[in-house]
Amino acid sequence: MPNDATPKPLDALFLDIDDTLFSTSVFADKARRAALDAMIRAGLRVDREVLRRELDEVISEFSSNFGSHFDKVIHRLPVEASAGLNPAILVAAGVVAYHETKWRELKVYDDAYEVLRWLAGTKLIRGIISLGLTVKQAEKVIRLKIYEFLTPGAIYFTDQIGINKPNPKLYQRVLDDLGLIANRVMYVGDNPRNDIDPCNEVGIITVRNRRSGRHAQTDGNTKPTYEIRDFYELRRILQTDFGVTSTTDL
Numbered sequence: 001m002p003n004d005a006t007p008k009p010l011d012a013l014f015l016d017i018d019d020t021l022f023s024t025s026v027f028a029d030k031a032r033r034a035a036l037d038a039m040i041r042a043g044l045r046v047d048r049e050v051l052r053r054e055l056d057e058v059i060s061e062f063s064s065n066f067g068s069h070f071d072k073v074i075h076r077l078p079v080e081a082s083a084g085l086n087p088a089i090l091v092a093a094g095v096v097a098y099h100e101t102k103w104r105e106l107k108v109y110d111d112a113y114e115v116l117r118w119l120a121g122t123k124l125i126r127g128i129i130s131l132g133l134t135v136k137q138a139e140k141v142i143r144l145k146i147y148e149f150l151t152p153g154a155i156y157f158t159d160q161i162g163i164n165k166p167n168p169k170l171y172q173r174v175l176d177d178l179g180l181i182a183n184r185v186m187y188v189g190d191n192p193r194n195d196i197d198p199c200n201e202v203g204i205i206t207v208r209n210r211r212s213g214r215h216a217q218t219d220g221n222t223k224p225t226y227e228i229r230d231f232y233e234l235r236r237i238l239q240t241d242f243g244v245t246s247t248t249d250l
């Protein structure tokens with residue numbers, strides 16, 4: 001890990017959301033389980049594991065952002081499974097349980113929350129560059145209760161900008177927009193191909209969060225400047241290599 005005696009200049013830090021601030025995979029799994037259990041409680045006659053397999057197939061065939069997974073699942077089952085039941089009610093049971101779990105369980109890692117609060121007391125611009133549908137990602141920022149720690153004008157969603165990861169133009173666009181210089185900006189993400197490679201290409205300082213998620217074991221074409229396993233490590237890097245201090249240090 002780089003560690004020179006003189007602190008390096010840093011003006012801004014941007015974060016990925018999914019599988020960086022919280023475990024998207026674990027959370028989605030819990031919410032889907034809750035939804036399927038609720039559909040069975042509402043009368044759907046099917047083995048829980050069979051139902052789970054159908055849902056997984058629907059998600060992989062129609063993508064996770066497709067809107068009516070549960071309708072598709074019911075259509076795929078033998079007619080006996082929902083005979084005499086109103087399919088709209090079964091779907092509603094699933095949707096409500098999914099959203100209730102989401103409301104209840106969605107939160108950032110404890111160390112991420114603590115370090116974001118610390119970051120809010122620094123002079124750094126604190127932004128988000130996140131892949132996904134605008135409304136869904138914006139909802140996450142609010143539900144995760146991190147908005148108060150961010151710089152309001154530094155929040156970017158790929159769907160809203162119209163440039164998707166891993167296109168390096170996405171990151172260049174954010175730099176241009178805020179008048180930032182690449183080598184004085186840091187990006188923290190979990191996906192080596194979407195987050196690390198394009199930022200390296202643009203010249204941004206990269207931090208790979210290698211904590212969990214689908215990409216923990218994959219490698220990109222380039223190496224990140226730093227690797228972390230939790231946000232305390234990020235704070236240490238900011239303090240040691242960049243001389244960042246926070247009003248919360250006092």
Ligand SMILES: [Mg+2]
Pocket residue numbers: 016017018019020189190191
């Ligand atoms: Mg991610």
